């Protein structure tokens with residue numbers, strides 16, 4: 001089998017393809033011959049050496065990758081739910097950038113009926129993130145107003161779809177005009193193109209009283225304004241800080257990151273009480289031990305996909321060998337939907 005290994009933090013040249021022994025499943029595990037691998041912005045953070053859970057749980061060298069789709073090659077002792085030859089989707093805590101993955105049987109899902117195998121490779125991370133955000137962290141009141149930053153990205157598309165499916169009003173923010181047409185197909189109530197429009201003036205015009213939920217992975221560039229635009233009892237969901245990183249060059253710009261860190265707002269709990277608002281941070285990759293939450297995402301999302309109310313997220317396929325191109329693309333901030341590596 002082959003896998004992509006990153007020996008130490010750095011640019012695209014650190015994404016090395018290495019040959020290694022085929023995998024053998026232990027009891028309760030399944031080995032999958034991988035056909036597609038979902039790329040996530042987090043993989044860029046891993047390569048740059050700024051992803052905390054990668055440093056804590058794996059170290060260097062590391063094979064990134066949270067999601068794959070393929071065909072079951074072998075099942076370990078005691079596995080009864082899955083059979084050799086079945087097409088499936090798997091989520092893994094790292095090690096997904098490989099031609100084979102070995103995961104516990106509980107980390108496997110059926111390919112949703114409306115998804116191709118390649119589209120399926122790109123759904124677990126972003127839909128788990130969106131589901132976890134909207135259903136494990138907040139109580140969604142009927143007709144909530146939800147503002148989603150980077151709404152045409154992977155997580156943004158999943159958030160937009162789940163929120164619309166549940167009948168809420170969604171404002172999707174995009175950073176470049178070419179993303180508007182893409183986002184329109186998922187039915188947000190308003191799109192704000194912050195490259196051309198005044199983001200907060202437009203957001204206020206749509207909802208002068210503010211928002212119930214704001215989903216923000218930008219970091220310091222919008223975090224404080226997002227907080228200010230919450231309604232009483234509103235919640236700011238924070239799950240990333242991509243504006244601290246560079247869009248090109250492939251390297252960590254320490255000055256940019258340092259300035260971003262210094263400018264990141266600090267929230268005083270007494271202010272949260274008197275403003276009657278909440279700030280919630282989370283990271284799925286630290287959910288290793290919280291199997292109940294993961295399994296809840298798996299079962300509820302399987303039901304949601306079966307209902308046919310969710311459209312597959314459009315993908316850009318890039319060959320496995322061109323992984324550097326995939327990293328460059330997601331890092332540029334220009335991609336829409338999901339990028340999937342094809343083996």
Ligand SMILES: NC(=O)c1ccc[n+]([C@@H]2O[C@H](COP(=O)([O-])OP(=O)(O)OC[C@H]3O[C@@H](n4cnc5c(N)ncnc54)[C@H](OP(=O)(O)O)[C@@H]3O)[C@@H](O)[C@H]2O)c1
Nearest residue numbers: 040041150153154155174175217239240243282283284333
């Ligand atoms: N905490 C968690 O559990 C968790 C899980 C999954 C993802 N995430 C985070 O959620 C965010 C989205 O992840 P994704 O994989 O779905 O990526 P994505 O949204 O497909 O791509 C990232 C988007 O962020 C914006 N962006 C990227 N680089 C930027 C920069 N340097 N400055 C400003 N804006 C930039 C761009 O959108 P616009 O220009 O249109 O805004 C870009 O399309 C990432 O920050 C990721 O780390 C967190």
